[in-house]
Amino acid sequence: MKSRKIEIAPSILSADFRALEREVKAVQDAGADRIHCDIMDGHFAPNLSFGPIVIEAVKKSVSIPLDVHLMISNPEKYIANYCDAGADILTVHAETCSSLENVIDEIRGRGVRAGVTVNPDKPLDLIFDYIDKVDQVLIMSVYAGFSGQKFIPEMTDRIKKIGDEISERGLSTDLQVDGGINDKTATVCAGFGANVFVAGSYVFGAQDYRERIEALRNAAEKSIARN
Numbered sequence: 001m002k003s004r005k006i007e008i009a010p011s012i013l014s015a016d017f018r019a020l021e022r023e024v025k026a027v028q029d030a031g032a033d034r035i036h037c038d039i040m041d042g043h044f045a046p047n048l049s050f051g052p053i054v055i056e057a058v059k060k061s062v063s064i065p066l067d068v069h070l071m072i073s074n075p076e077k078y079i080a081n082y083c084d085a086g087a088d089i090l091t092v093h094a095e096t097c098s099s100l101e102n103v104i105d106e107i108r109g110r111g112v113r114a115g116v117t118v119n120p121d122k123p124l125d126l127i128f129d130y131i132d133k134v135d136q137v138l139i140m141s142v143y144a145g146f147s148g149q150k151f152i153p154e155m156t157d158r159i160k161k162i163g164d165e166i167s168e169r170g171l172s173t174d175l176q177v178d179g180g181i182n183d184k185t186a187t188v189c190a191g192f193g194a195n196v197f198v199a200g201s202y203v204f205g206a207q208d209y210r211e212r213i214e215a216l217r218n219a220a221e222k223s224i225a226r227n
């Protein structure tokens with residue numbers, strides 16, 4: 001498999017929002033490659049989180065890329081807001097888009113990397129044909145909505161399917177996994193081709209962020225070396 005850079009993306013959904021600036025600086029200093037920002041609207045996702053104002057604040061606090069995961073209805077309406085607020089990568093759920101192609105074009109047209117995903121109960125076919133048209137494919141290993149959920153083991157079939165396609169076609173598309181990621185699940189996912197690991201509770205739930213970020217990176221690197 002063509003080797004893509006392993007990246008660790010702590011999700012601020014599990015951070016202490018009383019001290020968000022300190023939290024994002026701390027994970028950056030601890031070696032994080034991106035900050036994962038979960039946007040939820042209480043419609044598409046059964047939870048509410050935050051919007052562009054928080055993205056702007058995080059953007060002012062760190063220099064690593066902001067990886068924004070949109071879990072909202074009608075994302076078309078808000079793409080400009082999130083790009084302007086400072087998203088470096090913007091991932092949308094295919095099941096929320098009336099034209100995924102137009103959404104991808106708009107994101108990339110604004111100079112932002114585009115990602116696509118679907119919830120675990122939606123067909124992978126909704127995004128499969130876009131592997132070479134986007135910068136990132138995200139496999140959801142939990143349902144969009146909350147941190148701290150258990151990794152759904154069946155989602156490894158999806159990781160393998162996309163990972164094999166990326167590898168066979170020599171693409172540089174990032175393969176990201178999100179939900180229930182720890183050193184053990186990261187090992188499994190990396191073995192099937194994932195290279196970007198989102199982790200909320202595993203990183204922010206620990207005392208030592210560096211130790212957790214390194215544990216994820218080491219787990220992924222070792223797993224890839226074995227394959």
Ligand code: DX5
Pocket residue numbers: 011013014036038069142143144145146147148149178179180181198199200201202
């Ligand atoms: C779930 C979010 C995830 C969440 C991950 O809707 O997309 O990014 O924060 O949290 P953990 O790593 O705790 O499963």
Ligand code: ZN
Pocket residue numbers: 011036037038069178198
């Ligand atoms: Zn997410």
